[in-house]
Amino acid sequence: MPKLFTLTRRLSACASLVREGASLIDIGTDHGYLPIWLFKSGKISKAIAADIGEGPLLSAKTNAKKYEADLECILSDGFKNINGNSFDTAVIAGMGGELISKILSEAPFEIDESKTFILQPMTAAKELREYLYKEGYSILTESTLKDMGKIYSVMKVQKLNKNEACDETYFYMGKIEPFTNESEAYALKVINSLNNKIKGYEHKGDAEGINKTYELINKIKEKYLK
Template sequence: MERMILTPRLACIAALIPRGARLADIGTDHGKLPVSLLLSGRVAAAIGSDIRQGPLDHAARNAAEHGVALPLRLAAGLEAVRPEECDTVSIAGMGGQTIADILAAAPWTGDGEHLLLLQPMTMVYELRQWFWAHGYMIECETVCREERRYYVVLSVRGGGPVRVVPLSSCAFSPALLQAAGARDYLEKLLQREIRALEGMQSGSAVDRAVLDGQREIVRVIKQAWEELA
C-alpha cells in the first residue's frame, strides 16, 4: 500500500505528534493527516471531524483504501469529540479567529492534559494574544514553507498563567525565535508589515493610534530579526 503524501504544512504537524498519541483531527478534510499517521503507526488511534459531509466521504474512502480504522464525525469544531477520546488535537488551515472559537467552545482543551497542534492561516498575532489571555502556553513554534509562503505550527497546552499582552508583542513568541528558519520567517513578516505601514502613511484618514500601533509592530519585529543575525 502506498503511503499518503502530505503537504509540507501537514508533514510539519505530523512530525510534532507524539508517538502513540490518540489524535482528534479537526477540519480533517480528506483525512490525509490521520490516515498517514495511522498507516505509519505513529498514532494509536485517530478521529477525523469536519463540518462538511463531502470531505468526510472522501476521508472515508481514503481510510478504506489504505485499510485503516478512522472514525469520522460530522460536526463543527470539537462538538463531537469527548475529552477522554484524545490526548492530541490538530487543527490546520483555518483562520486564527476560527481556531480560537473552536477552543473556546471546548474548555477542556485548556486543562493542560491535551496537546494542541495548530496551524493558523490568518490572524496569527490575535491567536497568540488569545492564548495568553486564556492561560494557554505556547510550548513550541515550528516554521514551515509551502510553495512561496511561510507558515507556523504552534504547539500549545493549557494550564498556564493568564497574561494580558499587547498585540504588538504578539507578532511572535519566544518559542518562535528558537525555531529553525525563524529569521527568514521574520524577514518576510517584517517586509509585509513595512508595506502595511507605508500604505497607512500614504492614506488620508488613518487613526493615529492605529498608525502608532503599526509602527510598534514594525519596530518589534525588526529588533527581533536583527538580534537573530
C-alpha cells in the same frame, strides 16, 4: 493496498509535533491525510477524523479504506460532537486563526493541561496568539515552514494557566526561534504586513500609530533578523 502517500510540508510539520503514542483527533480533517499517515506510520495509538462537512468526511472515509487505516470519522462542528475523553492531542490545521480560536472557545468540555493542541493557522496567527494568551494557553513550541511558496507557523499549545511574561513582539512572532532561513522569511512577512498598516496610519494622519508601528518593526528586526 497502495503505497502510503507523502504529506505536504505543512502537514508534515504538524505531524512532527505529535507525540509518539498519542490519541489524536484531527478537527477539519478534509481528506483525512494527516491522521491516516500518522496511524499508518505507527506514531499514534488512535486516530479520529472530524469535519463539519459531509463531503470532506466521506473523502476521509474513502482514503481510510484505501490505505486500510483504522480511522473513526465524526461529523462535527469543531468539538461540538466530540467526547473530550476520546483524545489527548488535537490538530486544527489549514484554517484561519479566528476560526481556530472559535473552535477552541466552543469546545463543550473543559480544556486543561491533559490536552495538547497543534494549531496551524493559514491567516490571523497574531489574533490566534492573542486569544491563546488571554485564555491561559502557553505556546510550548512553534516553528515556521515554507509550503507552495508561502510561509506559515505551526504551534504546539497547552492550557497551563500560567501568566507568562511576554513583550509586544510575542503576538506577532510567538515562540518562533530566530535566525533560521524560514523564521527570517516569517519575520519579513510580518514586517511587510506592519508596513502596510503604516500606510493605513499615514492615510489617516495617525502619527502615534505610525511611530508605534515603526518601533515594533525595529524590535522584530533586532530580535529576528541577522
